Amino acid sequence: MIPLRYTRNLFLRAFCIVYLSAFLSFYIQIPGLYGDNGVLPAKAVLENSKHKTLSAKVHYQPTLLWLAPYLGLDTNYALDVLALLGAFLAFTGLVSQKFCTIPLFAGLWSLYFSLFQIGQTFVTSSYDEFLLEAGFLAILVAPLLPGRKKGSKGASSDFVSFWLVKWFLFRFLLTVGLTKFISGCPKWWSLTALYYHFQTMPLPSPLSWYSHHLPDWYLRLIQIFANVSEIVLPFFFLVPIRSVRLTSFVFQIVLQICIVLTGNFDFSNMLIVTLLLSLLDDQFFYGRKKALSRWTIVGKIVNVVIFGGILYGVVNLYSLKFGGTHIESNIAFTKIQFDNVLSQGLTYTIHFGLLSLAGTVLYTLSHVLFDNQGSGSKTVGIISTVFYGIVAVLLFFANAVPLASLHPTSNSTVAPSVRTVYNRLHKLHAVNQYGLFPRMTGVDGRPEIILEGSDSIEGPWREYNFLYKPGNVNHSLPFVAPYAPKLDWQMYWAAYSTYEKQPWLLSLTHRLLVGKPEVLALLDKLHSPYTQKPPRYIRGILYRYKYTPWSQKSQSTWWVRERVSEYFPAFSRDSPALIEFLKARNLLPTLSKQTVNPIWKQALDSIRYVTNHLEATLLFWSVLTAGLALICTSGSGKK
Structure with missing residues (x-):
């Protein structure tokens, strides 16, 4: 069993960077968006409640802002406290691995969920829900207490919790890719969507202008690469062959780098890269060169065969024809053929995911049972694996609901009890429905x-x-x-x-x-x-x-x-x-x-005065740089 301790630690600290950017983004904009003089005052959301008791208010609108009067704060200053506390906790987790535990990530999730509740129209871009769902899984990845043994391989439950991260990322990318075709948008179906994408994206970057003027045939190839990366490659996140997962990781990283350079999509790409770390293991970072085993050689051969097969399939499904100076491409399958495959494929996909989860749990249990460790550690390992396995099954079926809803055939097979579980988790935004930019807008400008x-x-x-x-x-x-x-x-x-x-x-x-x-x-x-x-x-x-x-x-x-x-x-x-x-x-x-409270007011006004004199992106990069400098000087970044 290849250890995941270093990978888990890196994943959690990277997640803290994502949270840091999210909380600082929220904090900077609180006065203008949610203050009494802001565009959508937060107190108006809370004042809509006619409930008297604290428990009834929390049930009506679950947010920590209800505690503001008990702390001597009004809604405006309470928002500052929540955002600053979230940024502080995220910074703490970044600079010191020993704080990256369940309590810290539960606190981060609770704080951002509280802010999300009063976000109104400014949190409807799906990226905030994306962070909340991923943050919920980060709680499961994090250890309950800091690791004490330097040579520890990590908890056996890491394999199950990381499987949940991979399944979530699989579902997100697959949904984003499929909805482009499901929408029937002629631009996606004719491979011309990128002719307009860089010009019509919400917030273009300086390189968007140059990307817009790339040759048409090259833009078509980029769209094909994106389609394959979102629809095909995520299936290999769940396969038990290490070299296949690593190759998929490389392709996904290339795609995310391209997106970051050509567009501004908030913290979403940083979050996707963080989730992609779940495809790695400790050997990727510090594994020593050693003689190739039989299974390693077989895995590499299978890797070459799989991606060779993907290339062959792409050439045929997109009618690639190689000319002297360019490559011609057109989609070779019809909408009817796509719909037929989708109607059956989603059901098979859910079965594939369930089989992968069962294999992961059994694999973990087998290593716990036959590993050379004390009876006490073995008992803890079994209990931990079973517990996380039950949680994983619950979340898996809840995740299957939005995936099955992509087609009426598979959607009709969802049991009412499973849909009830999804609805309850969706209220917490622990499971969500995605589908970014399914139709290309702004074709005429x-x-x-x-x-x-x-x-x-x-x-x-x-x-x-x-x-x-x-x-x-x-x-x-x-x-x-x-x-x-x-x-x-x-x-x-x-x-x-x-x-x-x-x-x-x-x-x-x-x-x-x-x-x-x-x-x-x-x-x-x-x-x-x-x-x-x-x-x-x-x-x-x-x-x-x-x-x-x-x-x-x-x-x-x-x-x-x-x-x-x-x-x-x-x-x-x-x-x-x-x-x-x-x-x-x-x-x-x-x-x-x-x-x-005058003490609260003076302290929070002082912080606001300082941050108001820094440009928003400069503030984030300054705080991040300070955190990385502390890691380097203290040596706490060592595994």
Whole structure:
């Protein structure tokens, strides 16, 4: 049995980095998004509760924010405490392995779940649910207490808990890949989706412009690589052949690096890379070279055969034809054939997963029973394996529900009792349904909402600029991941809707009209007007953006745009229509009536003052660098 102790430790510390980015992202944006003067005040969510007792309130909205009055805090400062405490715990787990235990990860999950409960529309991108589900599994991976024996191989339950991580990652990638074809989107089916993807993604990176101008045949090959990586390769996460898993790991890492370089997708790619560590073992990091055993040679041969077969299948299923300067490709299977395979394949996939889980549990039990260790350790190992095995079976069947729901045939086979388990776990976001970007949008150009202000209804109108989303056609966009700019991200989705269905957008407009500094801090104040005095009117204009052609790469212009229509009419701060709209949705800013302990207030205001003087991404990388420096200087990073 190859040990997993070092792999587990690396996995948990990497997870702490993900949590660190998530909590810091939330903390930076609390005043502008969730404060009393924010776009969607958090206290409005809590005030909707008519319950009197603490237990009834927690049942209505499970969040630690209900404890704020008992700690001498109001909702605003309680949010700061939760986010800072989460960042502190994540930093602690990063710099010291001995703190990476179940209590720490249970605390991290509880804190982020509490923040998620008041996140409203700004936590609907699926990535927050992705973190919560993965964080729930990290609790199972973490040890109950710090390891004491330096030479310990780790707990026997590591194999079962890591199997759950691999199954979750398998289900996530498979679902993301399949939904692109299930949606019937003609761009995914014609292998032309990447012609538009780099231009229409929510937050492009500086390299997105260059990726958009890659040759068409090359973009088609990249899409094929992504399809295979998401739909085919995840099956090999669960096979018992080490060399096959390692090869799958390499391909997945290449895909994630490409995504990170060409787009800003919050902390999701960092989290996927962390989950991919479950495919490794300690031998990958410090294994010594030794003579190849018979099984190792067989495994390598099987690895070559499998990936050779995948290459052969790709050539046939995508009709690859190799020319002199390019490679032609087209999907060679029909939608009917895909649907027929999917209807039966999902059921076989679930059976395959159950067989893999059973094999993992039996494999672990056999090593516990026949390993040369004391009777006490053997008893603990058996109890631990059985316990984690039962938990794994429960989570497996709950995970099977969203997977089976991808097709009506397999969905109809789900037992009501299994669906009940899923529903209860889904309320905790411990199991979720995914399917990112199933249809390619913005084929004719990406829609963008531009907010314009003026002191006269006749104009002139001047634009507000955001920090991370397209606006000024002469401004390139920065690398921002793993920081998650929730306002910029949500502006992207609002452009595909109407302002009546996006009440937060008019709330943002009202805050700008009254000049709330907390909200202005979320915008690009260096390139935006009215930072000193708010305008009298603000309106929303819908534009269509496209990248400039390759021939203009020497110029400073990155985008060309054309006006489409008025997104919402001009409003003043006292506009009756605007006031009534916000009042009906309890979105008018109000002063907090809760008292705050002066010691809490002074301490939290001091921290906020310091962090307000640092750019968001710089704050994260500074904290991360400090953590890594502590690891190096203290020697705590040694296995």
